[in-house]
Amino acid sequence: MAHAGTLSIKGLSKQYEVKGEALPVLQDIDLTIEPGEFVSIVGSSGCGKSTLLRLIIGLEGDYQGDILLDGQRIVGTSLNRGIVFQEHRLFPWLTVEKNVALGLLNSSLTEGQRRATVRDHIALVGLEGFETAYPHQLSGGMSQRVAIARALVNRPDILLLDEPFGALDAMTRAHLQQELHRIWAQEHITMILVTHDVEEAVVLGDRVVVMEPRPGRIRRIVPVELAHPRERASYAFTAVKDRVLQEFSDRSAAELAESPLKPDAQPAPAAQWQFAV
Amino acid sequence: MSNLVNKRVIVPPRLRGWVLPLALLVVWWWAVQSGWSTSPLLVSPLAVWQRGVEQVSSGELWVALSASLWRNAWGFAIGASIGLVFGALLGWSRWFERLVGPSFHTLKQISLFAWIPMLSMWFGLGDAAKIAFIAMAAFFPVVLNTFEGLRSVPREYIEVARVYEFSVWQLMRRVIAPAAAPSIFTGIQLSLIYTWLATLGAEYLLASGKGIGNTLIDGREHFWMDLVLFGVVVIGLVGFVLNWLLTALEKRLLAWRDRTLARY
Numbered sequence: 001m002a003h004a005g006t007l008s009i010k011g012l013s014k015q016y017e018v019k020g021e022a023l024p025v026l027q028d029i030d031l032t033i034e035p036g037e038f039v040s041i042v043g044s045s046g047c048g049k050s051t052l053l054r055l056i057i058g059l060e061g062d063y064q065g066d067i068l069l070d071g072q073r074i075v076g077t078s079l080n081r082g083i084v085f086q087e088h089r090l091f092p093w094l095t096v097e098k099n100v101a102l103g104l105l106n107s108s109l110t111e112g113q114r115r116a117t118v119r120d121h122i123a124l125v126g127l128e129g130f131e132t133a134y135p136h137q138l139s140g141g142m143s144q145r146v147a148i149a150r151a152l153v154n155r156p157d158i159l160l161l162d163e164p165f166g167a168l169d170a171m172t173r174a175h176l177q178q179e180l181h182r183i184w185a186q187e188h189i190t191m192i193l194v195t196h197d198v199e200e201a202v203v204l205g206d207r208v209v210v211m212e213p214r215p216g217r218i219r220r221i222v223p224v225e226l227a228h229p230r231e232r233a234s235y236a237f238t239a240v241k242d243r244v245l246q247e248f249s250d251r252s253a254a255e256l257a258e259s260p261l262k263p264d265a266q267p268a269p270a271a272q273w274q275f276a277v
Numbered sequence: 278m279s280n281l282v283n284k285r286v287i288v289p290p291r292l293r294g295w296v297l298p299l300a301l302l303v304v305w306w307w308a309v310q311s312g313w314s315t316s317p318l319l320v321s322p323l324a325v326w327q328r329g330v331e332q333v334s335s336g337e338l339w340v341a342l343s344a345s346l347w348r349n350a351w352g353f354a355i356g357a358s359i360g361l362v363f364g365a366l367l368g369w370s371r372w373f374e375r376l377v378g379p380s381f382h383t384l385k386q387i388s389l390f391a392w393i394p395m396l397s398m399w400f401g402l403g404d405a406a407k408i409a410f411i412a413m414a415a416f417f418p419v420v421l422n423t424f425e426g427l428r429s430v431p432r433e434y435i436e437v438a439r440v441y442e443f444s445v446w447q448l449m450r451r452v453i454a455p456a457a458a459p460s461i462f463t464g465i466q467l468s469l470i471y472t473w474l475a476t477l478g479a480e481y482l483l484a485s486g487k488g489i490g491n492t493l494i495d496g497r498e499h500f501w502m503d504l505v506l507f508g509v510v511v512i513g514l515v516g517f518v519l520n521w522l523l524t525a526l527e528k529r530l531l532a533w534r535d536r537t538l539a540r541y
Contacts, residue, residue, distance in 0.1 A: 059436055077440050089437050093455045093533040102451065106442045134533060154441075 005070045005080070005157035005190060007033040007056070012065035014051060015215075024215035025051050029065070031209065031218065033192065035157075038184055040205030041194045042244065048216025049194045053160045056192070057083045069157065079107065082151035086163040088143035090135040096122065096146050097131040103153040121149040124183060141172035148180070152187065161193040165200065177203055181228065202241045203230050210247040220247050320502045325510070328503040337492075342511065344487040348404060349476040352411025357468050359412070360419030361461070367420065368427025368457075385417050389475065393482050403486065407479040414475030415468040422464025426457030459531055466523050473516050489515075 012029040015022045026048045033039050043049045054060040056067060058077040067074045069081070082103075090099045101118045109117060122131060125145035135143055144164055151159055161180075165173040181204055184191050195201050201208045205224050212219040222244050230237055288296060302322060308314045309321040332338040366373045367381070392413060400406035430453050438448045480490025489508055496504030 057440060059439060077442060079442060083440055085433070085436075087433065089433050091434065091437075091452070091455070093458075103441050105447060105451070106444075 006035050007031075007158060007190065007192075008066070008068045009056075010066040010068070012052075012055070012063060012067060013215075014048070014055060014060070014063040026055075026063075027215040027217050029216075029218055031221075033158075033190060036188045036190055038191045038193070038204055038206045039209060040201030040207070041192065041209045041211060042196060042198055042201045043211030043216070043219075044196065044213055044248070046216075047211040047213035049211050050162055051216070052211075053083070053162050053192065053194050056158070057081050057160055079154040080157045081160065082154060082156035082158070083160040083162065084144070084147050084151045084164040086166050088135070088140075088147040090143055090146055090150075092135050095132045095134055096127060096138070099135070099146055100150045100153055103150040107154055117153055121153045122146075124152070124186075125149045126179065139172075140168050141176055144168065144176060145179070148183070152183070152189070156189070158190045158192065161191065161195075163195055164193075166195070166197075173197075173200070178229075180204065185228070198241055198244050199232065202237065202244060203232065208240075208244050210244060222247070317500070318502060320506065324503040325506045328501070329507045329510075332492075332504075332507060338511070341487050341489045341492045342515070345476050345480065345489040346515070348407050348411060348479070348488065349472050352408045352475065353415045353469060353472040355408065356412030356415025356472070357419045357465060360416040360464070360468070361423055363416075364420040364423025364461075364464070365427060368424040381420070385421070389414055390478065390482070393479075397483055402483045406483050407476075410479045410483070411472050411475045414471040418467035418471060419461075419464040422460050422467070423457070426460030426464075427453060429460065430456040462527050462531060466520070466527070469519055469523055470516065473512075473519060477512060 009029050009031045012026060013024065014026040015024045017023070029052065031039075041049045041052065051060065055063055056074065058074055058081065061076070074081075090096075091102070094102065097118060100121055101114060104114050104117065107114070119131075122128060125148050127142065127145055127149070130138065130142065135146070138146065148164070164180075165176050168176065177200055180191075180193075183189075184204075191204075193201065193204055198208075202224055208222045208224060210219045210222065211217065222240065224240050226236055226240065305319070306322050309319060329338075363381075367378060368374075389410070393410060396406045396409050400409055434452050434456055435448070438452045443451065476488075477490045477493075480488040481494065484491060484494055489512060493505055493508040496502070496508060
């Protein structure tokens with residue numbers, strides 16, 4: 001069983017240089033994530049939610065503020081932190097088994113332990129019998145399962161998920177959400193899911209972090225105090241989902257109220273915000 | 278419809294490639310046999326066949342062919358391996374690319390045959406000059422395709438390697454080499470075809486010693502059309518076999534790619 005870590009993000013800001021001008025991507029992000037918690041992050045495109053994940057995994061650096069895992073500042077990538085990208089990113093020249101085993105390339109396990117771990121994780125994502133299949137023989141959903149197995153095989157403290165089901169059809173997506181929940185409950189791992197699908201965020205998250213763009217900020221954190229399994233059609237579920245959606249539709253009015261002097265505030269019509277609900 | 282079916286029965290798909298060469302052979306044989314052509318420039322297929330039998334039984338073909346293949350192999354080995362290292366450096370390091378890239382891209386514009394006078398002044402007319410020329414022919418396609426292969430490795434794959442803390446060596450061996458392999462293989466295949474062309478060019482332009490190119494020169498000088506034609510057939514066959522061998526090897530080594538592409 002993985003020991004889950006506490007992630008605390010304090011005063012995090014990040015900017016890119018575009019043609020010599022600083023373009024703020026993230027501004028003053030404060031967020032503490034408890035061990036074993038499932039946090040969903042939603043926001044429209046351009047709100048910096050993917051950048052936030054890339055900073056936590058360590059693929060991006062050069063930021064202001066602190067990202068601490070159990071009090072330790074994050075520097076670069078680490079086997080303690082796993083990630084599943086939107087595309088499965090499996091290597092087409094390797095079988096399922098070998099793709100998963102690649103995650104263990106730099107672990108300290110013995111050969112026998114490696115084999116057992118790979119087998120266990122293929123079983124965990126329900127792909128027994130596909131060990132020797134190549135990625136092209138798998139459906140999108142199956143490939144994403146392999147990617148999840150590869151990300152978990154090191155027993156990371158934290159698993160980051162960057163719109164992992166965004167490219168899947170609705171049926172497969174719903175099914176994989178269930179599976180992900182099962183894995184989370186079983187492994188007691190801290191998970192951070194970035195998505196633009198509000199329903200997905202509410203189905204899976206203990207808390208839903210709503211971000212707003214230009215520059216990316218946390219707008220509100222909505223707790224989801226519903227027992228699992230969550231019934232999508234239930235009144236309580238819809239109420240939470242509406243609360244999250246409310247944050248988006250209220251955007252223009254709220255923004256004006258909060259920062260009346262901001263010169264470039266451009267109220268966006270609500271219809272422009274589309275979600276895969 | 279029935280017409281189509283009949284055609285299939287007459288020539289099975291696998292043998293269709295033979296139809297044209299066989300038809301040409303028949304026309305050729307007929308042209309000489311019927312007296313339609315009496316030109317000494319067109320000898321009968323039978324004369325070519327007899328010349329071939331004689332070349333094989335006297336061992337002359339083997340002497341010439343082995344000399345050519347030996348040259349070809351050395352030139353290819355030297356040129357392709359230097360090309361592989363050079364192309365890898367060029368693709369791997371932006372610094373190296375800035376340093377030598379422009380010179381390389383200028384040199385590659387010069388026709389290979391333009392190097393022959395210089396090579397013969399440096400190395401004479403012997404095997405050293407020929408092998409140097411063949412190596413140059415092997416070098417360029419390998420460099421270009423290795424460079425291309427390395428540069429087109431998706432950034433996404435490299436990020437995966439970073440997430441799993443791959444060392445530089447692991448990144449090269451586990452990610453970059455396999456991802457670039459199809460392109461590198463194309464370079465090697467091109468290079469093998471070029472070296473065989475260059476071998477003949479070298480033997481023809483730096484005429485000395487033995488070789489299948491020298492057999493052709495011999496035939497021309499003595500006006501033995503049958504020998505010239507026999508030489509041409511052998512050269513074509515060697516090229517065909519080289520290409521076939523490499524395709525078979527590629528299929529084995531890059532099986533994953535064929536399987537992947539088969540889906541699209």
